Amino acid sequence: MQAETQSIVVISKDPAVSTLVASVAQFRPGTGVQKCAAALCDINGTALQLAEDNDLVIFRAEGNAEQDAAAVRGMLQRTGGAKRILALADAAMPFADLRRLMDAGVCDVLPDTVSADELSAAIRKCLDQPGQPDPRAGTGAERSREGMVIPVAQSCGGAGATMLAVNLADCLTRRRGLRRKEAEFRVALVDLDLQFGAVGSFLDLPPNRCLYELASEGFVPDRVFAEQSLTEAAPGLRVLAAPAEIAPLHALKPEQVQALISHLRLQFDFVVIDLPRALAEWLTPVLEAAERLLMVTGSSVPAICQARRLLDFYGEASMSLQTDIVISRERKPLIAPSHHKEAARLLQKPFRYWLPDDASAAAAAVDHGVPLSAAARRSGLAKAVRGMAQDLIKARNARAGAAQPAQGKAV
Ligand SMILES: Nc1ncnc2c1ncn2[C@@H]1O[C@H](COP(=O)(O)OP(=O)(O)OP(=O)(O)O)[C@@H](O)[C@H]1O
Ligand SMILES: [Mg+2]
Numbered sequence: 001m002q003a004e005t006q007s008i009v010v011i012s013k014d015p016a017v018s019t020l021v022a023s024v025a026q027f028r029p030g031t032g033v034q035k036c037a038a039a040l041c042d043i044n045g046t047a048l049q050l051a052e053d054n055d056l057v058i059f060r061a062e063g064n065a066e067q068d069a070a071a072v073r074g075m076l077q078r079t080g081g082a083k084r085i086l087a088l089a090d091a092a093m094p095f096a097d098l099r100r101l102m103d104a105g106v107c108d109v110l111p112d113t114v115s116a117d118e119l120s121a122a123i124r125k126c127l128d129q130p131g132q133p134d135p136r137a138g139t140g141a142e143r144s145r146e147g148m149v150i151p152v153a154q155s156c157g158g159a160g161a162t163m164l165a166v167n168l169a170d171c172l173t174r175r176r177g178l179r180r181k182e183a184e185f186r187v188a189l190v191d192l193d194l195q196f197g198a199v200g201s202f203l204d205l206p207p208n209r210c211l212y213e214l215a216s217e218g219f220v221p222d223r224v225f226a227e228q229s230l231t232e233a234a235p236g237l238r239v240l241a242a243p244a245e246i247a248p249l250h251a252l253k254p255e256q257v258q259a260l261i262s263h264l265r266l267q268f269d270f271v272v273i274d275l276p277r278a279l280a281e282w283l284t285p286v287l288e289a290a291e292r293l294l295m296v297t298g299s300s301v302p303a304i305c306q307a308r309r310l311l312d313f314y315g316e317a318s319m320s321l322q323t324d325i326v327i328s329r330e331r332k333p334l335i336a337p338s339h340h341k342e343a344a345r346l347l348q349k350p351f352r353y354w355l356p357d358d359a360s361a362a363a364a365a366v367d368h369g370v371p372l373s374a375a376a377r378r379s380g381l382a383k384a385v386r387g388m389a390q391d392l393i394k395a396r397n398a399r400a401g402a403a404q405p406a407q408g409k410a411v
Helices: 015-025 040-053 066-080 095-104 116-128 140-144 161-172 210-217 223-230 254-267 285-288 301-317 336-347 361-369 380-400
Strands: 007-011 033-035 054-059 084-089 109-113 148-154 187-193 231-234 237-240 271-273 292-296 324-330 351-355
Touching: 007 015, 007 040, 015 033, 015 054, 015 116, 033 040, 040 054, 040 066, 040 285, 054 116, 066 095, 066 254, 084 095, 084 116, 084 223, 095 109, 109 116, 148 161, 148 254, 148 285, 148 380, 161 187, 161 237, 161 271, 161 292, 161 361, 161 380, 187 254, 210 361, 223 254, 254 271, 254 285, 271 380, 292 301, 301 324, 301 336, 336 351, 361 380
Parallel strands: 007 033, 007 054, 054 084, 084 109, 148 271, 148 292, 187 237, 187 271, 292 324, 324 351
Antiparallel strands: 231 237
């Protein structure tokens, strides 16, 4: 008799597949079957959640093996490889596609003409063997040490998102020691504002062709590419700047961005991502990997309305996304005026952080191509960013279960 807690989720647009699985599973007492009438590659964050909530995922491959394989990798990575995944596919599926799915980590690919007995045997094999943690995914403890992904978005042009991304990444390194050369954390700063990225110019770094190559050549980046494409900007801080060439925003593919982020979060404690103010399919893997999205916005009505629209879109791409609202170019008022309260109601979120309007500090940093910590360390703007970095470090340490280091003082 099986344990009463085993559960299978069937992800398929074709109801016949779920019916077949349910009819087979009824002979395994205590095994529940959940149905999800969708194609795997269409449900993104939901698939990750389903993989977490169930012991076995059975999906019908709908013809795009590359995307299905990326989704399988995502699920195994999220669950530490402990969950089992079976695919059902057209009997005429090309061998190369079959290999893709197997390489991604599915236990088996069965033809959708499979008999009930064969399916039953495959399910038994999956459920009766304890899940082997996938070495590619790492153990639970290793995953808890994975870098924290923090995308920075803006509701309107010039809001200060790039300024925040650059200086937050700088502060997150928490450098100290002689000439502040010892970084406590490794931070990657990635400029995904592919067409108009300005991270490089904030830090006086040349444009970087790597994202252009990804977009134009279409390959999925491996660990070495991810490692070698970043440039050191300061101790602990490595940057992937945007290219000088303008590539179409949609030329980047979700699986490329997903792979890039996965590699970076294994190598860095924090991955800060400057997002474009445009919508693209590849934002989904960014949002799925994100632990905290920072939405930089003004408090004016048009800016708040834009922020609301973007947050709705982001929320659809990743249901579990946690967002903090950052009000740019304003100090936190002692008593919130009524338009702030209304704006927070519209966003369904409080205004969490405030970045004061400090043109001279911002200009001093940009003019010298250095972070605020080097150009205007004592400014209100620098202090506000430092405060945000400290909160994020605390959140990361709490997640990793690591005690805050006692020595040293924050930047
Ligand atoms: N709080 C601030 N006070 C004064 N100036 C600021 C502040 N934040 C940013 N700036 C300056 O405003 C300009 C625009 O900032 P930034 O590039 O960060 O905006 P953005 O939201 O990334 O805009 P976009 O990506 O649309 O160009 C920069 O010159 C920056 O130095
Ligand atoms: Mg910007």
